[in-house]
Amino acid sequence: MSRTVVIDPVTRLEGHARITLQLDADGHLVEARFHVVEYRGFEKFCEGRPFTEMAAITARICGICPVSHLLAAAKTGDKLLAVRIPPAAAKLRRLLNLAQISQSHALSFFHLSSPDFLLGWDSDPAKRNLFGLMATDPDLARAGIRLRQFGQQIIELLGGRKIHSTWAVPGGVRSPLAPAAKIWIQERLPEAKATVSLALGIYKRLLDGPLQREQRSFGNFPSLFMGLVGPEGHWEHLEGWDGGEARGPGGAGGSGAAGGHGGLRIRAADGSLVADGLREDDYASFLAEAVEPWSYLKFPYYRSLGYPEGIYRVGPLARLNVCDRIGSPWADAELVELRQRCGPVATSSFAYHHARLVEIVACLEGIELLLQDPELEDPHVRARASLNRREAVGVSEAPRGTLFHHYRVDDNGLITRVNLIIATGQNNLAMNRTVLQIAREFIPDPVPAGMEIPEPLLNRLEAGIRCFDPCLSCSTHAAGSMPLDLELLAADGTLLAQRRRGA
Amino acid sequence: MGVITLSVNGAAVAVPSGATLLAACRSAGIALPTLCYLEGLSPVGACRLCLVELEGAGRPLAACVSEAAEGMVLRTDTPQLVNFRRMGVELFFAEGNHVCAICVANGCCELQDVAVAVGMDHSRFPYRYPQRSVDASHPLFSLDPNRCILCTRCVRACDELEGAHVWDVAERGSHCRIVAGLDQPWAEVEACTSCGQCVDACPTGALFRKDDTNVTSHPQRQRAALLQEARQRHSWRNQGPPPP
Numbered sequence: 084m085s086r087t088v089v090i091d092p093v094t095r096l097e098g099h100a101r102i103t104l105q106l107d108a109d110g111h112l113v114e115a116r117f118h119v120v121e122y123r124g125f126e127k128f129c130e131g132r133p134f135t136e137m138a139a140i141t142a143r144i145c146g147i148c149p150v151s152h153l154l155a156a157a158k159t160g161d162k163l164l165a166v167r168i169p170p171a172a173a174k175l176r177r178l179l180n181l182a183q184i185s186q187s188h189a190l191s192f193f194h195l196s197s198p199d200f201l202l203g204w205d206s207d208p209a210k211r212n213l214f215g216l217m218a219t220d221p222d223l224a225r226a227g228i229r230l231r232q233f234g235q236q237i238i239e240l241l242g243g244r245k246i247h248s249t250w251a252v253p254g255g256v257r258s259p260l261a262p263a264a265k266i267w268i269q270e271r272l273p274e275a276k277a278t279v280s281l282a283l284g285i286y287k288r289l290l291d292g293p294l295q296r297e298q299r300s301f302g303n304f305p306s307l308f309m310g311l312v313g314p315e316g317h318w319e320h321l322e323g324w325d326g327g328e329a330r331g332p333g334g335a336g337g338s339g340a341a342g343g344h345g346g347l348r349i350r351a352a353d354g355s356l357v358a359d360g361l362r363e364d365d366y367a368s369f370l371a372e373a374v375e376p377w378s379y380l381k382f383p384y385y386r387s388l389g390y391p392e393g394i395y396r397v398g399p400l401a402r403l404n405v406c407d408r409i410g411s412p413w414a415d416a417e418l419v420e421l422r423q424r425c426g427p428v429a430t431s432s433f434a435y436h437h438a439r440l441v442e443i444v445a446c447l448e449g450i451e452l453l454l455q456d457p458e459l460e461d462p463h464v465r466a467r468a469s470l471n472r473r474e475a476v477g478v479s480e481a482p483r484g485t486l487f488h489h490y491r492v493d494d495n496g497l498i499t500r501v502n503l504i505i506a507t508g509q510n511n512l513a514m515n516r517t518v519l520q521i522a523r524e525f526i527p528d529p530v531p532a533g534m535e536i537p538e539p540l541l542n543r544l545e546a547g548i549r550c551f552d553p554c555l556s557c558s559t560h561a562a563g564s565m566p567l568d569l570e571l572l573a574a575d576g577t578l579l580a581q582r583r584r585g586a
Numbered sequence: 587m588g589v590i591t592l593s594v595n596g597a598a599v600a601v602p603s604g605a606t607l608l609a610a611c612r613s614a615g616i617a618l619p620t621l622c623y624l625e626g627l628s629p630v631g632a633c634r635l636c637l638v639e640l641e642g643a644g645r646p647l648a649a650c651v652s653e654a655a656e657g658m659v660l661r662t663d664t665p666q667l668v669n670f671r672r673m674g675v676e677l678f679f680a681e682g683n684h685v686c687a688i689c690v691a692n693g694c695c696e697l698q699d700v701a702v703a704v705g706m707d708h709s710r711f712p713y714r715y716p717q718r719s720v721d722a723s724h725p726l727f728s729l730d731p732n733r734c735i736l737c738t739r740c741v742r743a744c745d746e747l748e749g750a751h752v753w754d755v756a757e758r759g760s761h762c763r764i765v766a767g768l769d770q771p772w773a774e775v776e777a778c779t780s781c782g783q784c785v786d787a788c789p790t791g792a793l794f795r796k797d798d799t800n801v802t803s804h805p806q807r808q809r810a811a812l813l814q815e816a817r818q819r820h821s822w823r824n825q826g827p828p829p830p
């Protein structure tokens with residue numbers, strides 16, 4: 084008789100999800116699915132609200148990456164006002180996003196994923212968490228927590244609070260940088276750099292040793308990668324396509340990488356550029372969203388390749404895969420090493436962990452560079468205008484990948500339509516393929532009837548999902564805590580085994 | 587001007603004749619919660635939060651619209667009054683769509699402050715989730731009826747201070763709502779001088795400046811009193827409480 088293995092709930096994620104493994108009558112694995120079982124409906128209940136409120140409303144989608152929504156919403160608002168924000172505001176927003184990416188990546192690496200590598204896949208599940216890490220290596224755990232605090236504290240220094248700040252507004256930001264904030268950041272930067280250096284050292288030693296099988300088998304497949312790049316093709320986390328007002332719509336081209344205007348770039352696993360200089364405004368022409376009845380999370384795909392062949396990945400690994408370089412010395416050296424280890428385009432989803440650490444380096448160097456810019460302290464931080472456009476698309480790179488906000492408003496600026504495309508959703512196809520690949524690698528084939536699947540194997544399935552650091556609250560714009568369930572289902576759908584862990 | 591003596595919660599209080607019970611309570615140092623009452627505007631007794639018990643009266647009285655009389659014995663803190671006030675605030679929340687987290691008035695909202703003052707941690711009444719549309723037609727200001735508690739401060743500020751009388755209350759019961767002009771979009775009401783006094787008087791985020799986003803609303807609620815004072819005494823100040 085066929086059966087289904089269920090992991091329910093999947094733990095150490097941000098949100099609530101379930102994994103099912105479908106076996107046929109002979110015990111062969113036929114399908115593995117990652118189900119997101121939350122639903123919210125932000126896109127609907129935002130209708131009728133003033134567009135100026137969108138930054139505050141959408142920031143509430145998530146407690147981990149509210150800054151990403153805040154920035155995407157503020158940038159969409161800039162376009163509705165049709166203003167170019169003051170240079171200091173643009174730089175302060177960049178500082179905010181770099182702090183956000185650092186803290187979120189620190190959370191993913193130290194709090195959520197490192198217990199798997201540092202304590203071992205087979206260690207006691209009750210201790211395989213941050214508290215177990217504190218008991219085993221208190222200095223490393225403390226350094227990781229303080230690295231996250233560094234990012235969170237910058238967010239608070241800029242925006243008044245760590246979580247759900249509403250400091251970015253259409254037209255810029257609310258307040259300039261306080262001199263005391265600048266001093267605090269400068270004083271803490273060396274410690275943050277030391278922590279990420281320590282983590283990179285530990286992680287690379289693990290890659291050379293016990294993690295080789297994971298690096299090979301955790302979602303290692305060719306796919307497209309998408310992310311923002313700067314006008315010179317370098318790593319970019321906030322600015323979308325910029326052709327200037329004079330160029331008008333559709334004006335791609337010009338010189339330099341991405342036509343010299345930055346924007347979205349899509350690279351294939353063989354290193355070839357599939358598309359470059361894409362405008363976020365045109366996202367619907369190159370991205371489409373599919374829906375499956377078994378998950379609330381949509382399945383975006385690259386339109387011209389169709390569904391599901393148009394599978395693409397976003398996030399830290401994708402950003403490093405699409406860019407030509409990062410643009411700061413230490414981060415560029417780390418990027419070179421990552422490419423030496425994984426090839427010019429890293430295709431293993433396990434490399435997301437490495438990419439996250441490299442991006443923290445890039446963020447810390449970016450923060451340091453911004454603090455040296457005298458323009459950062461300019462008090463003129465907000466451009467004011469009334470509504471000048473009826474429709475706009477804003478883009479930002481969230482820690483987990485590219486985030487789109489698309490609003491339509493009426494003549495008075497009240498929202499008539501919202502579409503949010505979230506990073507985790509764009510990784511949905513890849514997460515499903517990763518779960519299947521890990522199950523094929525680690526679960527015996529066929530699974531003998533009545534065999535209990537050992538916990539460490541199930542943990543690897545969860546860890547496959549954790550590579551993507553998915554934010555399910557964001558991706559379904561959904562509510563609730565995020566444990567994960569795993570189910571083993573028979574061919575007729577009967578539940579054969581179930582693992583459930585509390586939130 | 588005669589002086590009236592009365593008792594509030596057992597303490598003797600002297601007030602000028604013609605003073606309200608609210609003034610008597612406040613002069614005794616008792617902070618009665620109010621929402622519809624605003625210094626500088628005529629009182630209407632709409633919110634019922636300033637209820638007091640008068641010995642010998644069969645029912646609680648709204649202190650803002652009741653005149654003090656010699657020898658009155660008042661109580662402001664009986665269990666019944668405490669319960670009524672909390673119920674009143676819960677009903678305000680249940681009746682509209684008050685989402686503090688994303689409101690322009692978050693942190694400077696009188697409804698929020700009153701909820702804290704009466705110890706409301708949840709509503710015992712089911713939320714009604716009414717469907718109400720924002721009027722964002724005015725170039726400077728917006729009206730969000732989801733946050734309106736029908737205190738009518740805007741109606742009175744526009745009528746008594748500016749003399750434009752743009753705002754009114756339409757319909758009855760649970761259909762009651764604030765309307766501009768003859769129930770028109772705000773921008774179409776020619777009487778509006780765009781003075782913004784309704785916005786300054788609003789105790790919640792129902793009336794707000796379009797430029798305001800979350801937690802930036804800084805209403806000038808003392809302005810009504812300052813304008814009345816300026817009009818009556820020909821003395822112009824721009825801040826602080828009016829002189830006695």
